[in-house]
Amino acid sequence: MKKFSHVIVRRPCRAMVEGITSGEYPGKPDYDLALKQHDDYIEALKKCQVDVTILPADERYPDSCFVEDPAVITKNCAIITNPGAPSRNGEKEEITGAVRKFFSDEDIERIEAPGTLEGGDVMMVGDHFYVGLSARTNEEGIRQFKEILEKHGMTCSQVPLEKVLHLKTGVNYLEDGNMLVSGEFVTKEEFQKYNLVEIPEEEAYAANCIWVNDTVIVPEGYPAVLEAVKKLGYRTLTVDTSEYRKLDGGLSCLSLRF
Ligand code: CIR
Numbered sequence: 001m002k003k004f005s006h007v008i009v010r011r012p013c014r015a016m017v018e019g020i021t022s023g024e025y026p027g028k029p030d031y032d033l034a035l036k037q038h039d040d041y042i043e044a045l046k047k048c049q050v051d052v053t054i055l056p057a058d059e060r061y062p063d064s065c066f067v068e069d070p071a072v073i074t075k076n077c078a079i080i081t082n083p084g085a086p087s088r089n090g091e092k093e094e095i096t097g098a099v100r101k102f103f104s105d106e107d108i109e110r111i112e113a114p115g116t117l118e119g120g121d122v123m124m125v126g127d128h129f130y131v132g133l134s135a136r137t138n139e140e141g142i143r144q145f146k147e148i149l150e151k152h153g154m155t156c157s158q159v160p161l162e163k164v165l166h167l168k169t170g171v172n173y174l175e176d177g178n179m180l181v182s183g184e185f186v187t188k189e190e191f192q193k194y195n196l197v198e199i200p201e202e203e204a205y206a207a208n209c210i211w212v213n214d215t216v217i218v219p220e221g222y223p224a225v226l227e228a229v230k231k232l233g234y235r236t237l238t239v240d241t242s243e244y245r246k247l248d249g250g251l252s253c254l255s256l257r258f
Contacts (some may be wrong), residue, residue, distance in 0.1 A: 001175070002213045007050045008098050008256040012038055012065040013057035019247040020063055020085060022165065025205070027246050034243035038065070041217075041254055044237045048212035050257070055098055061091050065244075066253040068168075069118040069136075070095040072145075073258040074129075076152040077107045079145065084116035084136035095256075102258070109148045117141035120166030120253055125173045127154045130190070132167030159190065168252050170204070174211045178232050180225070182207035197228050208250030210257065217251055 012034050019029070045052050058064045063085070070091040072079045078099045083089050092110075099108060111117045121132035122145075129149060131142050139158075146156040162184045164170045171185040179191060182199040185207075199207045206222035209229060216229045220240040229236055241250060 002049055003175070004048075004050050004213055004257045006053065006102060006258055007045050007212075008053045008055065008067055008095075009038070009042060009045075009254060010055040010065050010067045011035070011057040013059045013062065015059050015062040016065060016247065018062045019249075020087065021247050024248065025245045029243040029246050031243075037240050037243055038254070041239050041241075041251070044217050044239050045212060045255065047237060048215045048217075050212060053098060053101070055094075058091075058094055061088060061094070063088050063247065063249075064091050064094065066120070066247075066249050067095060067256050068253045069120050069166075071099055071256055072117075072119045072122050072129075073099070073102075073256050074124070074149070074152065074154060075258070076154065077109055077148070078103045079109045079111065079148055081117045081119055082111040082113055082115055082141065083118050084134075084138065084141075085118070088118075107152075109151075111141050111144050111148075114138070115141035115144045117145055118166060119256075120168050121161075123167055123171060123173055125194075129154065129156045130159050130167060130171075131156055132159050132161045134161045134164075134166060136166065157190065159188065165248050166253075168208055169248070169250070170207050172207060172209055172211075172252065174209065174216055174229070174232065174234070175214075176232075180207045180209060180229075197232070199228075200224050205245060205250065208252050210251045210255070212257060219245075219251055 206225035
């Protein structure tokens with residue numbers, strides 16, 4: 001099934017080595033390797049029947065390659081978020097120009113302060129959106145997000161997070177009822193109606209896979225997850241994201257898919 005036609009990515013900047021990190025995956029990113037991995041990521045996406053808009057690196061924002069966070073794009077509207085991380089908040093202005101190429105002004109909505117929200121906390125399942133209440137996304141941000149979605153004919157529910165940075169750090173929907181879950185998400189009541197594929201603890205990072213038009217891109221180096229995704233019947237591609245992992249970033253964080 002072809003669901004997405006467009007993808008937006010932003011090249012990593014040199015300052016990425018100073019990006020925010022929890023330190024869970026130690027080490028500073030190697031910038032040249034990160035660029036090569038970004039090239040590979042773009043190549044993989046191009047194999048999935050989408051056109052890829054590549055935004056230039058922005059040195060003012062070390063984490064700006066993680067374009068998933070300053071915007072959420074739905075089939076009916078685009079929502080510019082209000083990132084909760086102060087060093088990332090200005091990214092919302094920069095992503096707006098790119099979004100304008102695809103949406104008219106009346107279909108571009110905004111999360112306003114005191115609401116905060118980051119796209120990594122938003123998981124789309126058809127017309128329903130699960131939103132993580134996290135250190136980056138607050139109750140007011142979710143309230144505004146819900147109001148916007150309802151105005152455009154979609155729904156939303158809140159999922160409180162305990163440990164992970166963003167909702168999609170630990171749970172990702174692969175379409176067709178299939179959902180990858182790790183850690184705190186395995187037992188969440190609201191996800192029990194899906195076909196849950198439990199990710200072993202030692203491969204938890206790879207819960208962050210992306211579905212793009214019936215292909216699932218899996219981070220390289222996670223054999224159990226790769227096997228599980230193949231078993232679901234998807235075509236798979238792998239991309240090494242080791243340098244982004246050092247900044248708690250994964251495959252979904254690096255693009256907007258719509
Ligand atoms: C941050 O902490 O904001 C970045 N270092 C990583 C963002 C990852 N984005 C995502 O999960 N959507």
